Amino acid sequence: MIYVPSTVPHIFSAMYIPAIYTGLIIGFFSLIAISMQKRDIHVLVLTDVVGFAMLIVVAGVGTDLAESFILPGLVVELAEVLAISEILISREMRKISADNPSASFNPMPMKYDMEILTTAPNFLSLLLIAYGVFLTGFTGGAIAGGGILLYILSRKARGLPVFVINGVSGVSGIGWCMWIIAFWIFFVAPQYWLLCLFLAACGLLLKVATKMGLIGVLMREEYGKD
Amino acid sequence: MFNVYIWFYTGIFLAIIGTLAACWGPGVKDPVIRTLNTEVASIGVSLIFLCYNHMLALLTLIATSVICTLILLRAISRLEEIGADV
Numbered sequence: 158m159i160y161v162p163s164t165v166p167h168i169f170s171a172m173y174i175p176a177i178y179t180g181l182i183i184g185f186f187s188l189i190a191i192s193m194q195k196r197d198i199h200v201l202v203l204t205d206v207v208g209f210a211m212l213i214v215v216a217g218v219g220t221d222l223a224e225s226f227i228l229p230g231l232v233v234e235l236a237e238v239l240a241i242s243e244i245l246i247s248r249e250m251r252k253i254s255a256d257n258p259s260a261s262f263n264p265m266p267m268k269y270d271m272e273i274l275t276t277a278p279n280f281l282s283l284l285l286i287a288y289g290v291f292l293t294g295f296t297g298g299a300i301a302g303g304g305i306l307l308y309i310l311s312r313k314a315r316g317l318p319v320f321v322i323n324g325v326s327g328v329s330g331i332g333w334c335m336w337i338i339a340f341w342i343f344f345v346a347p348q349y350w351l352l353c354l355f356l357a358a359c360g361l362l363l364k365v366a367t368k369m370g371l372i373g374v375l376m377r378e379e380y381g382k383d
Numbered sequence: 384m385f386n387v388y389i390w391f392y393t394g395i396f397l398a399i400i401g402t403l404a405a406c407w408g409p410g411v412k413d414p415v416i417r418t419l420n421t422e423v424a425s426i427g428v429s430l431i432f433l434c435y436n437h438m439l440a441l442l443t444l445i446a447t448s449v450i451c452t453l454i455l456l457r458a459i460s461r462l463e464e465i466g467a468d469v
Contacts, residue, residue: 158410168387172388172391172434172435175391175392175395176395176431179395179398179399179431182399182402183398183399183424186402186403186406187402187406188405189406190405190407196468196469197434198414198458198459198462199411199414199417200457200469201458202405202414202418202421203405203406203417205421205451206401206402206405206406206421206424209402209421209424209425209427209428210396210425211442212428212432212437212444213398213428213431216428216431216432216437216440218436218445222421223437224435224437224440224456225437227432227440227443227444228403228439228440228443231440231447232443232447232448234451235447235450235454238451238455240452242454242455242457242458242468245458246461246462246465248395249462249467250465252467253465253466253467260466262465270428273449293416295439295442296442301441301445311403327418341389341433343384369450
């Protein structure tokens with residue numbers, strides 16, 4: 158007998174058992190495949206699939222709390238993949254330079270020669286950033302961050318100074334502070350809930366937009382060389 | 384009539400097939416093909432989220448799976464460039 162609270166709709170409780178079994182099947186298969194793999198980059202790709210199993214098991218519960226647990230799961234998985242891929246690359250570089258100390262690891266030059274990359278990005282990214290700021294919150298942050306990403310990826314001049322990268326991280330920290338202050342005011346003085354809502358939404362906007370902008374900087378370090 | 388179960392079971396099917404394709408599917412010796420196969424499973428998970436009305440989770444999943452694919456493809460191409468065994 159499974160206890161189902163009365164607030165859960167019948168249709169969600171009917172989907173619970175298939176969803177849980179799907180999560181278990183996916184987790185089983187992908188973990189077996191990971192245990193049989195020897196090369197690290199394949200294991201990293203399969204870790205992504207194990208993450209899907211986790212997501213399905215959490216989503217199967219079907220409540221709002223479960224949905225709010227999915228979001229940090231996704232973001233942590235993204236950060237983990239980013240960090241481990243950097244570690245893998247630097248480890249391979251160390252291995253190769255131990256065998257052959259004169260090996261060069263400069264990325265291959267890549268030439269984009271497209272008209273659209275020189276004329277459109279200014280207008281398109283301005284439009285995306287303006288719309289993202291108008292939306293605020295998570296979705297707005299994603300859209301504004303997409304605008305920053307487009308602008309950075311399509312510009313020819315490469316290499317932002319370290320100062321600018323540190324500044325972008327600092328703006329992201331200000332976003333966190335706004336968020337925390339908003340939560341604090343919300344519990345201490347609930348009558349200012351509208352102020353808290355907008356403070357939290359703008360904090361989240363800054364946070365998400367700067368995070369996506371940083372990914373753009375990272376990608377350009379590799380590919381934007383000419 | 385709109386039937387949620389059609390989309391739900393399509394999502395389950397795609398998620399399982401995508402997982403099998405990423406684990407033992409054709410051509411998975413190449414990490415690029417393995418990465419692209421995980422996208423099938425990701426579409427299945429998106430359909431499951433859609434059936435549960437998890438709108439924010441669905442949007443975040445779409446965004447993070449695109450960025451994850453970019454990061455993995457960058458790592459793979461970088462590893463092949465420096466001549467590592469992938």
